[in-house]
Amino acid sequence: MLKRHFREFSVLGVLLSVLALLGVFAPDFFAPQPLLSRLTAAAPKLVVACGIAMVMISRQIDISVGSLFAVCSVVCGLLAAAKMPVPLAIASAIAAGAIGGALNGVLVAGLRLPSIVVTLATMVTLREGLRLARQGVFIDLPDGLQWIGLPMIGGQYLVCGIALTVLAAMAAVMRHLAIGRAVYAVGSDAEAARLAGIRPRLITFVVFVLMGALTGLAAVMNVVQSPQVDPNTGRMLELEAIAAAVVGGVAVSGGRGNLGGVLVGFLLLACITPALTYIGVKPYWDKAIQGAVILLAVVADGLRNRKNGR
Amino acid sequence: MFRSFALFLCVGLALLTGCSRSGPDTGAAPSGGAPAGKRLTIAFMPKSKGNGYFVSCKQGADQAAKDLGAELIFDGPVSPDPAKQNEIIENWITLGVDVIAVACENKDGISTALKRAKDKGIKIVTFDSDAEPATRDFFVNQATPEGIGNALMDEAARLCGGTGEFAIITASLTAQNMIEWQKFIEARRMAKHPGMKMVALRPCDDLKDKAQAEATTLLGAYPHLKLLMNICSPAVPGAAEAVKQAGKAGKVKVIGLGLPNENRRYLKDGTTDTVILWKTVDLGYLTVQAAAALAKGELKAGATSFKGGKLGEFRIVGDNILLGEPFKFTKENIDQFDF
Numbered sequence: 127m128l129k130r131h132f133r134e135f136s137v138l139g140v141l142l143s144v145l146a147l148l149g150v151f152a153p154d155f156f157a158p159q160p161l162l163s164r165l166t167a168a169a170p171k172l173v174v175a176c177g178i179a180m181v182m183i184s185r186q187i188d189i190s191v192g193s194l195f196a197v198c199s200v201v202c203g204l205l206a207a208a209k210m211p212v213p214l215a216i217a218s219a220i221a222a223g224a225i226g227g228a229l230n231g232v233l234v235a236g237l238r239l240p241s242i243v244v245t246l247a248t249m250v251t252l253r254e255g256l257r258l259a260r261q262g263v264f265i266d267l268p269d270g271l272q273w274i275g276l277p278m279i280g281g282q283y284l285v286c287g288i289a290l291t292v293l294a295a296m297a298a299v300m301r302h303l304a305i306g307r308a309v310y311a312v313g314s315d316a317e318a319a320r321l322a323g324i325r326p327r328l329i330t331f332v333v334f335v336l337m338g339a340l341t342g343l344a345a346v347m348n349v350v351q352s353p354q355v356d357p358n359t360g361r362m363l364e365l366e367a368i369a370a371a372v373v374g375g376v377a378v379s380g381g382r383g384n385l386g387g388v389l390v391g392f393l394l395l396a397c398i399t400p401a402l403t404y405i406g407v408k409p410y411w412d413k414a415i416q417g418a419v420i421l422l423a424v425v426a427d428g429l430r431n432r433k434n435g436r
Numbered sequence: 437m438f439r440s441f442a443l444f445l446c447v448g449l450a451l452l453t454g455c456s457r458s459g460p461d462t463g464a465a466p467s468g469g470a471p472a473g474k475r476l477t478i479a480f481m482p483k484s485k486g487n488g489y490f491v492s493c494k495q496g497a498d499q500a501a502k503d504l505g506a507e508l509i510f511d512g513p514v515s516p517d518p519a520k521q522n523e524i525i526e527n528w529i530t531l532g533v534d535v536i537a538v539a540c541e542n543k544d545g546i547s548t549a550l551k552r553a554k555d556k557g558i559k560i561v562t563f564d565s566d567a568e569p570a571t572r573d574f575f576v577n578q579a580t581p582e583g584i585g586n587a588l589m590d591e592a593a594r595l596c597g598g599t600g601e602f603a604i605i606t607a608s609l610t611a612q613n614m615i616e617w618q619k620f621i622e623a624r625r626m627a628k629h630p631g632m633k634m635v636a637l638r639p640c641d642d643l644k645d646k647a648q649a650e651a652t653t654l655l656g657a658y659p660h661l662k663l664l665m666n667i668c669s670p671a672v673p674g675a676a677e678a679v680k681q682a683g684k685a686g687k688v689k690v691i692g693l694g695l696p697n698e699n700r701r702y703l704k705d706g707t708t709d710t711v712i713l714w715k716t717v718d719l720g721y722l723t724v725q726a727a728a729a730l731a732k733g734e735l736k737a738g739a740t741s742f743k744g745g746k747l748g749e750f751r752i753v754g755d756n757i758l759l760g761e762p763f764k765f766t767k768e769n770i771d772q773f774d775f
Binding site: 152154155157159160161163164167168257258261262263264266278348351352353354356358359361362399400403404406408409410412 | 484487488514515609636637638639641642643645648649650652653654656659670677678681682697698701
């Protein structure tokens with residue numbers, strides 16, 4: 127167990143050391159209410175990171191999630207503002223995400239185009255289309271949408287609960303269900319998977335649709351945290367999600383990684399920025415430290431691959 | 437291949453049209469014929485037409501044109517687009533307008549077109565954001581960095597009673613205008629409000645949600661914080677929401693540079709105390725007044741003051757006509773503004 131998941135456990139070790147240091151130097155970091163608020167604010171990113179991990183395991187990439195996140199947020203906001211019942215507005219946002227994901231899926235799986243190019247195109251198209259349509263104007267949401275009408279604490283537990291449920295469900299699917307195993311198989315060796323009776327293109331398409339739907343869900347989880355939608359939201363989200371997956375040990379080359387690692391990678395990156403504020407480090411260090419963590423993860427993977435002769 | 441492409445187009449169009457605002461198009465098409473008689477033709481271009489900020493500038497511009505009995509042509513790109521701005525200016529050169537007033541999306545990008553217009557004898561005024569100084573006659577400057585810095589710092593000190601910790605949320609650590617503002621905020625703090633202590637500076641990448649997260653962290657990390665100063669517009673509502681959710685509304689003050697509509701709810705419920713900007717209606721009004729005076733030869737290079745119609749005297753420094761002190765949006769006056 128320890129040996130097989132050495133990569134994940136080493137990141138967990140780093141995370142625990144960071145938390146221990148914070149416990150000594152900035153115990154306020156663990157004050158329950160701001161901690162819950164911070165986790166709630168980060169929870170949508172975890173959902174996107176889970177999706178990205180799955181996409182990467184299938185040996186694809188999706189950099190359009192940030193733009194799609196903004197589109198889904200705006201769809202949810204506009205429909206709710208137009209007096210559509212809240213559950214319907216939420217469902218529409220998730221559906222919009224699935225449609226966006228299906229578009230990527232058709233282009234990647236159907237036309238066999240490289241996913242980095244396809245999702246680069248959809249990333250730019252969706253973002254610019256949104257800018258054209260909305261001009262950056264905020265959308266004011268009706269009262270019933272924030273925390274889905276719950277008291278704030280209830281809403282925060284709900285958002286965090288959904289993120290953990292998604293994580294657990296995806297971990298179970300990837301580990302125990304045939305489709306999950308098929309994603310690993312396609313990511314390891316698509317030709318071998320095909321010979322074993324798996325349909326790699328169908329799997330790829332399904333992966334992108336699911337990625338889109340998860341992005342829509344994440345957008346909703348973010349929208350409910352504030353009474354206004356900023357149509358610029360989600361900028362750089364794709365990078366944060368990919369970084370969480372990479373730090374958590376998901377291989378960009380496909381076929382390797384698990385959701386537990388994603389959780390640890392996500393938590394590590396999510397706590398660095400606030401931690402720096404708590405210990406009073408100048409903000410100029412933020413990106414440098416984030417970058418160093420990612421670099422370290424990539425180098426560790428590279429070294430391990432060389433040792434294993436891959 | 438074709439089927440997928442068609443699908444791509446359909447989805448793209450559906451997304452675009454589904455989201456597009458059906459508000460009235462404020463851009464009046466330029467009338468084809470030359471202006472009758474000696475009636476002055478003023479062409480007025482925002483960075484983008486639908487933007488509420490510029491729509492409110494246009495209100496003032498329309499009023500000034502009415503006061504002057506001049507014809508106002510209002511046109512601009514649908515979304516900020518330097519190339520489209522050039523195209524419109526070329527059209528105006530052909531049309532033979534008397535004077536062009538423009539808010540430039542890109543300083544360098546627009547210079548060639550403006551220079552060509554100037555060579556044809558068309559007078560040029562810039563407002564909101566300047567072009568290369570050589571390519572225009574005057575810039576109507578809505579707020580100097582010093583004016584903004586002083587207004588923010590003075591307001592912060594006033595709300596905190598002169599002493600206490602505050603933190604700044606900015607867009608990015610590299611944005612030139614924000615670095616400039618911070619410099620003047622710090623200079624003012626040292627000179628006038630030494631009791632105020634800036635404990636942290638955090639970037640929010642110009643995103644409301646990130647500003648909310650940063651503000652939440654700041655509130656937790658600095659329990660003695662008395663005020664959050666937000667110097668990019670999405671950060672003001674973001675910080676206000678964080679303060680409200682932390683149950684610190686009123687205890688931690690929120691001020692910043694922002695837009696009235698985005699902050700209306702927080703100004704009204706008392707979470708945000710002051711939003712600082714300039715009077716956009718007056719900016720449009722003064723710009724058109726200056727444009728007209730320039731075309732008539734009443735306003736010449738070297739002038740040190742200018743009478744802007746019903747708004748009275750304005751100071752001119754170099755070739756900048758100063759709109760004056762920044763304006764403070766508060767609970768009391770917020771209902772008069774909609775942008």
